[in-house]
Amino acid sequence: MSVVSTDPEIVLSARGLTKEFRGFAAVSDVDLDVRRGTIHALIGPNGAGKTTCFNLLTKFLQPTRGTITYLGRDITGLPPAEIARLGVIRSFQISAVFPHMTALENVRIALQRRRGESMDFWRSDRVLRSLNGRALELLEDVGLTAFARTPAVEMSYGRKRALEIATTLALDPDMLLLDEPMAGMAHEDVDRIAELVKRISRNRTILMVEHNLSVVASLSDHITVLARGRVLAEGDYATVSKDPRVVEAYIGATHD
Amino acid sequence: MELREDVPAGSTAAIPHDDQGAGRLHMALFAVLLVLFAIAPMFFYPVFLMKVLCFALFAAAFNLLLGYGGLLSFGHAAFFGSASYISAYTAKVWGVTPEVSVILGAITAMILGVIVGSLAIRRTGIYMTMITLALAQMVYFVALQAPFTGGEDGIQSVPRRALFGVLAISPDRTFYYFVLIVVFAAVLLIYRIVHSPFGQVLKAIRENEARAISLGYRVQRYKLAVFVMSATLAGVAGATKALVFQLASLTDVYWTMSGEVVLMTLLGGMGTVFGPLVGAGLVVTLQNYFASFGAWVTIIQGVIFVIGVLLFREGIVGIIAKWIRRPL
Known part of the structure; x- marks a missing residue:
């Protein structure tokens, strides 16, 4: 197991996060560091394991392997209500x-x-x-x-x-995990909620799963791209959008 | 931030969301019920009325769990029955006064509620229900086999001693008022539990459990708490019933008793304040008036239940509440 970061700027961190469902690895060996005060986006084509990852981080699912730390404290074994009580509040895909x-x-x-x-x-x-x-x-x-x-x-x-x-x-909450906050929303609503997310991100750390790439581009400071349960690329929007593997993963997904 | 639509009119405006208004209506109805029951022995047989009251409390306690906690127990006879046996036994063998035997019965049901509840809430839906049924059957077995329960005979000719050791309340007409006070106090307590900060959390858990968890609520504690409260109050009903009939019998712990309380609650309207009381009144009345039909009573009951569920799923009180657009 890799060493957990002790950098005080890292709020939420995952190492080797893995979730297997009857042998199928929905999320495998994901490392993730969310920095204080940033909006961190988790993107990827359908079935990339974004929501599973999210459920693991908030303990709505129990990881098969790996560790999760919040403010340097190991929270891998805590039940979901206790994670919430530490100040990490999640939203859901369906409202x-x-x-x-x-x-x-x-x-x-x-x-x-x-x-x-x-x-x-x-x-x-x-x-x-x-x-x-x-x-x-x-x-x-x-x-x-x-x-x-x-x-x-x-x-x-x-x-x-x-x-x-x-x-x-x-x-x-000190940290918010938003699961597709714009999913199924009318265009005007998207702008309204995007503005709201931007506003509430002051003094808070946000990790969000989002499909709407223009929202991701305008809001997020840091992006992690997942594909087939693994981290494909990381960085700001300019970096990941030019990454050929990301482009391929997204184009490949359109054949679904 | 812009609002794209106007404030919805019609349906919303018609239903008052002011909880104060509903509260006043409920209190007025409770007062009317209390007055009616206070004068009822002049018109009806007191034992029949006491039976109605005991089952009304039993159904109200069950409704606290099903209607407000969202948990279906099919083993509530265990709490009702065990309290009935303990109440009868302590009154007859230990010679304790009525209020003490009711309290001891309720405590027994409470302890049993902690055991059954903590096992049952580990599962949800039908699995939870089956656990309650299985554990209740074990209680039935104990009632059948244990040396102090009198087996098939039950515990008979249970004495009604003086209340607090001083007030003679043995005659039916006097004992009736003891039952009336116990039942009303317990039903009002249930009303308070439902309309408390705790009740508000219960509602949230019932509406969206995952969201309640994500807000940091330890939902298992709330589920166990409401399970134990429901079991305890069902125990109060069972313990009181044993003193009314001066009898504790296997009927009290048998699974059909669990079924009967489900029937009463659904017929009256689950999740309503007055539904279980109406449902219990109706079922007990039917059983009494159709007693001459013998075994046919259960068939008549079954037919009424099926018709009731088909015609008004919300139950009698539920449908009235819908008509007058007020929660009852």
């Missing part, structure tokens, strides 16, 4: 909201977790109203003030994603 709760309640669920009284079953939920002010501020940040009392299920796709980001920000 992750609580559908039959209002936008306000969605954000409040996240605020409530930090407040630490969520086991209180003998108190009235009126105590949660003290969180409304902060929740409304967060909704305002993503332009959802008018929807505070709308159940999430009735909101448009783009707004659900915005709500998801507001909910994530409620936890004030």
Whole structure:
């Protein structure tokens, strides 16, 4: 096993990350270093193992081999809720909201977790109203003030994603892992969310899986290209987009 | 940031999202129910009413787990029945007062709930349900074989001693009010659990478990907590029932009892506050009035259940709530 980096600028790091499903290696031997304060993109053709990689890093899947460290601490054995409690919050490919709760309640669920009284079953939920002010501020940040009392299920796709980001920000995470934040979005929404991601990246580290290459080009500081479960290339957009192996992998994938 | 559409009108505007309004409606309904039940012994046979109350609590406790926790147990008879046996045994053999036997019954169900719950929540869906069923059958076996349960006879002629050792409440008409207070207090506690910060997290877990985990919630703890709460309250129902009928029997722990509580909850409306109470009232009434049909009762019950599920999947109260566009 390779030595884990102790560079304080590296926030999240993976070494030799491997996930095998019945002998098929979805992710094999991936090394990844995400630097503090950057937007790091994970790209690659379909089936490259991006989402699997993501699920491994947040421990929604258990790696077959390899280690993951966060701020120098080995987190390979931690369950997903504990990773979240360390300040690493992930999003999901399909929008992750609580559908039959209002936008306000969605954000409040996240605020409530930090407040630490969520086991209180003998108190009235009126105590949660003290969180409304902060929740409304967060909704305002993503332009959802008018929807505070709308159940999430009735909101448009783009707004659900915005709500998801507001909910994530409620936890004030140090690091965000965004799984295809622009997937399935209308063009106007893409710009809106891209601007939002840019804005929230201040003082935070972001790792995102994204298909939309123009978004990747404009947002990310560093790119890791995956293909067939392995790291194919790394660097900034200019570097990786010129890499012949990357071009080939992408063109090859169009035959799918 | 620009908003591309207007605030949705129609459906959203019609459903009040102000939880305060719904809360007031619920409290008013609870008050009406309490008054009705307080005067009901003037019109109905008290033992019948007490049976309705015990099953209403049993169904409400079950609904806490299924309707609000999203977990289907097919072994709730284990909690109801074990509490019934302990309540009957302690009242008869140890000679404890009614409130003590109810508490001891509830504690037994709670301990059993911790054991069954911590094993069952390791799996989800049908697998979880099967674990609860298997463990409940083991409890049934213990009830059948253990020396203190009276085997096929059960524990009969359980005395109703003085409440707190001083208040004589033995006659049915007096004992009724003891049952009414226990059941109402427990049902109100369930209402509070559902509408608490804890209840809000339960709702989030039910709606999107993966997201709740990703926000840092240790969901297994919440699932176990609601499982144990449900088991304990089912125990309160079972322990009280043993004192009502002055009997603990194998029927209380048999798997059909687990099935009956599912039926009551679904018929009344799972995930509603008043559904389990209505469902329990309906099923107990049917059993009572059709008792002369003998074995046909189960067939009639089955037909009603099938029709109910086919016609109104949300249950009786669920469908009323839909009509009046308010959560009930």
